[in-house]
Amino acid sequence: AQTVTQSQPEMSVQEAETVTLSCTYDTSESDYYLFWYKQPPSRQMILVIRQEAYKQQNATENRFSVNFQKAAKSFSLKISDSQLGDAAMYFCAYRSANRDMRFGAGTRLTVKP
């Protein structure tokens, strides 16, 4: 079974600073996707960034980037130039081809002004 572990229940960052959220996963499959979702207090999940396992290049979306270490089964999210609107729960998720998505327990990010 695939499991996703987020070891940081809470993180905080100063506005304009950089923060990294950690995620590890366990799988025996070679073809899969990894995601980071953001869930603001209104609770609608929003896709932040996505990584395909076969791609060695780390995904980047504006201020958000990942550090994908396939051998180590690690998938961390870096948020640069943090903004107040980045405050939310962040969930790391794993999905193999055509299967259900497995989520970690989440990291609550607080952004301090």
Added chain:
Amino acid sequence: DTGVSQDPRHKITKRGQNVTFRCDPISEHNRLYWYRQTLGQGPEFLTYFQNEAQLEKSRLLSDRFSAERPKGSFSTLEIQRTEQGDSAMYLCASSPRDRSGKQYFGPGTRLTVT
């Protein structure tokens, strides 16, 4: 593209009652997923449809739970004889036909069983 919608947004029911939730996916998304999320946890997979076919069900989906997607468009999730442990946020997501793996989530239905 109006996004994934769910109805109702909130539902309070008494233990033992039946409840039904509806999810309308993004049009032309052929895959639809149901998840359950309890406070402080990530979403847990319940079931998955490709078009009208229910392809996968989690062991979390007891006999009291049933989901349908009769015409391959909207879906319903019914919980019979609700229990207090069913209190949670029920999330629906849809994904397109491509291999992006992306899922787009609705706002959820918060169920409270008293």
